[in-house]
Amino acid sequence: MELLLQQIIAGLATGGIYACFALAVVMIYQAIDHFNFAQGEMAMFSTYVAWQLMAWGLSFWLAFGLTFVFSLVMGAFLYLVVLKPVQNASALSQIVAFIALMCIFNSLAGTIWDYSVKPFPSPFPETALFGALVTGHDLGMIAVTLIMLAGVFYFFKFSTLGLAMRAAAQNPESAQLCGVRVQMMTALGWALAAAIGSVAGMMVAYKVFLEPNMMYSIILYGFAAAIVGGLDSPAGAVAGGFLLGVVENLTGVYVPGGSELKLTFALLLIVVVLMFKPTGLFGHRVVKRV
Amino acid sequence: MMNRTDCASCIRATLAATVLLAATGAGPAAAESQGITEDTIKIGNIVPYSGSASAYGNIGEALKACFAMFNEKGGVHGRKIDFISLDDGYSPPKTVEQARRLVERDKVAAIVDVLGTPTNNAIHDYMNRKKIPQLFVISGAAKWGQPEKYPWTMGWQPTNSAEAHVYARYILDTLPEAKIGILYQNDDYGKEWLEEFRDGLGDRADALILAEEPYETSDPSVDSQIVKLAASGADVFVNISLSKFATQSIRKANEIGWKPLQFLNSVSASVGSILEPAGLERSTGIITAQYLKDATDPQFADDAERKEWEAWMDKYYPSGDKTNSFNVFAYAGCHTMMHVLQEAGENPTQESIMTAAGNMKDVAIPMLLPGVTITTGPDDFYPIETLQLVRFNGTFFEKYSDAIDVGKP
Known part of the structure; x- marks a missing residue:
């Protein structure tokens, strides 16, 4: 029983990483109705910017704020310069543009800051809690994720801007006819997604260390968490992240040979969820008029 | 396009060889001493100067600087070293391309210090088919020491297996009641390492090892594995993880207050x-194994070999970083190659180079740790098999045990 509890708590701590990033995935999906494969690398790049600011002597929270603003601008800029020209092209062309962005950010970060592993500071106390199962940083990261979740939830549910953005993503033509400035909304969506990604990056970088490839595996789990929870549900994505962390840990302990098959079980979870609930555990059914 | 050019050059090379064979009637004899003229010996090398492993490109630069020093001193048996170092970006197909260029176009006498396991793997068969020495492979895999199957290939550094056996022997000798927890990378490297470590512990393995935790390179972090190892009650942590x-x-481990004796x-x-x-x-107290002198270690501050190495750095590689261990590695590797060429005779051939490489007896090479020498034989293609345990004291690794020789893996 104690082992079970230990593994659940440790799983929640890891799940916090996935949840944080899944939220960023949902944000961009809400804004553009696609996955953005460059999301992880954009977050990584923002995290490097924060690292650089701190290397120049700024405090954590000041660097955090400046990076957040930088990411907002970077997101909108990328949309206007790179993606706007291809937005009416096929989905495949857009995906190619995302993958190109991914490679560009990865190489750019490697060229500017080299490929060595760098430590990233945590603003939270380093004390170990609950019999050393989680650290102050784990709790702080989970708290930041939940605060962001509340913000995103409020934004989409209760603000006019959020509503306009959802409309612009789901049905651009009708939205335009209703007076929504679709391109403006999409640019704003990119900006917010990049900013949320940068927060996720700055939170997980302490745990996984900063290097140009730090997001490769996290983005996989982030997508998985978002799919399990439901791509149109921020709360679902966060829940999906925690669920993934716990399931992964429990299979490692209770399934024979499970510690070698953790990733397999996590991905199996996605298949099972999609078989029975194609829109994810918390997703809404979408009815499209043909 | 690349392939077509390649193929054209290979056809040309084959044609040239056929013509040569027909003209002289003594093809093999001519091929035997390829790359060796009256006053030069051509030596090839391939390391990643570009790409994500480009940090290792440093080894190529340092080798070049070291051969330049020997050339200035008059070379070997009156011949200067013509050193050609190429870039493969750590991509095996590129390694093949560069190896073929070195062997067929540049006609090198031998290649040395090619970096990496997958890259050397890609040219292993080729070099042996061509009968051109592939010496001092930079990789800890055991496969570079199979003289009966691959007589033209030899490693240099201690194998991963030798290192695993050194830790196992130390634990058996000094910590007979150890409770061991192991973290390992779940791939060929980690699994082979683990197997060799268990082999080193022999029939005590199951009694001493409490927990084994694998991680995937796709895992974002190994936090949960460490929590499990700590919870197992292990007091010796064998850490087989990378980067x-x-x-x-x-x-x-430090964060959660787990303080085992850690072997990294x-x-x-x-x-x-x-x-x-x-x-x-947090890293203080970590134990690892070394065979080269650490240039930053103050205990070697007045060491004659180290001073000579520093003088070489100053004169031939002034842009190099003296704290970078690759510069020590390349220096020792180049001295080993020069020893082999010296021993290969007045008129060396590919065969005599391999014979010399496979016939080193307690050869002392500058910058190897005291007690570490190179010994090979016709059936022992593992040059360095001695390691010394060292402990991190907060600034550098200091001596922790005497040199431990584990012989053949």
Whole structure:
């Protein structure tokens, strides 16, 4: 029983990483109705910017704020310069543009800051809690994720801007006819997604260390968490992240040979969820008029 | 396009060889001493100067600087070394292309110090088919020492297996009641390492090992593995992890207050790139195995070999970083090659080079640790099989045990 509890708590701590990033995935999906494969690398790049600011002597929270603003601008800029020209092209062309962005950010970060592993500071106390199962940083990261979740939830549910953005993503033509400035909304969506990604990056970088490839595996789990929870549900994505962390840990302990098959079980979870609930555990059914 | 050019050149090479064979009627004899003229010996090398492994390109630069020093001193048996170093970006197909260029176009006498396991793997058969020595492969895999099957290939550094056996022997000798927890990378490297370590512990393995935790390179972090190892009650931590996973595991163990005796695989025992990001204080007490002198270690401050090495750095490689261990590695590797060429006779051939490489008896090479020498034989293609345990004291690795020789793996 104690082992079970230990593994659940440790799983929640890891799940916090996935949840944080899944939220960023949902944000961009809400804004553009696609996955953005460059999301992880954009977050990584923002995290490097924060690292650089701190290397120049700024405090954590000041660097955090400046990076957040930088990411907002970077997101909108990328949309206007790179993606706007291809937005009416096929989905495949857009995906190619995302993958190109991914490679560009990865190489750019490697060229500017080299490929060595760098430590990233945590603003939270380093004390170990609950019999050393989680650290102050784990709790702080989970708290930041939940605060962001509340913000995103409020934004989409209760603000006019959020509503306009959802409309612009789901049905651009009708939205335009209703007076929504679709391109403006999409640019704003990119900006917010990049900013949320940068927060996720700055939170997980302490745990996984900063290097140009730090997001490769996290983005996989982030997508998985978002799919399990439901791509149109921020709360679902966060829940999906925690669920993934716990399931992964429990299979490692209770399934024979499970510690070698953790990733397999996590991905199996996605298949099972999609078989029975194609829109994810918390997703809404979408009815499209043909 | 590349392929077509390649193929054209290979057809041309074949044609040329056929013509030569027909003209002289003594093809094999001519091929035997390829790359060796009256006053030069051509030596090839391939390392990644570009791409994500480009940090290792440093080895090529240092080798070049070292051969330049020997050339200035008059070379070997009156011949200068013509050193050609090419870039493969750590991509095996590119390694094949460059090896073929070196062997067929540049006609080198031998290639030395090619970096990496997958890259050397890609040219292993080719070099042996061509009968051109592939010497002092930079990789810890055991496969570079199979003289009966691959008589033209030889490793240099201690194999991963030798390192695993050194730790196992130390634990058996000094910590007979150890409770061991192991973290390993779930791939060929980690599994082979684990197997060799268990082999070293012999029939005590199951009694001493409490927990084994694998991690995937796709895992974002190894935090949960470390929590499990700590919970197992282990007091000896054998850490077989690479790059950022090594950094993460060192910090996490410390963070949760787990203070075992930690053995860290030597590929990760880099102060600058692994321990410093994890925290120097957190890394204090980590034990690893070494065979080269650490140029930053104050105990060697007045060491004659180290001073000579520093003078070489100043004169021939002034832009090089003296804290970078690759510069020590390349220096020792180049001295080994020069020893082999010296022993290969007045008129060396590919065969005499391999015979000399396979016939070293307690050869002392500058910058190897005291007690570490090179010994090979016709059926022993593992040059260095001695390691010394060292312990990190917060600034550098200090001596922890005498040199441990584990002989053949």
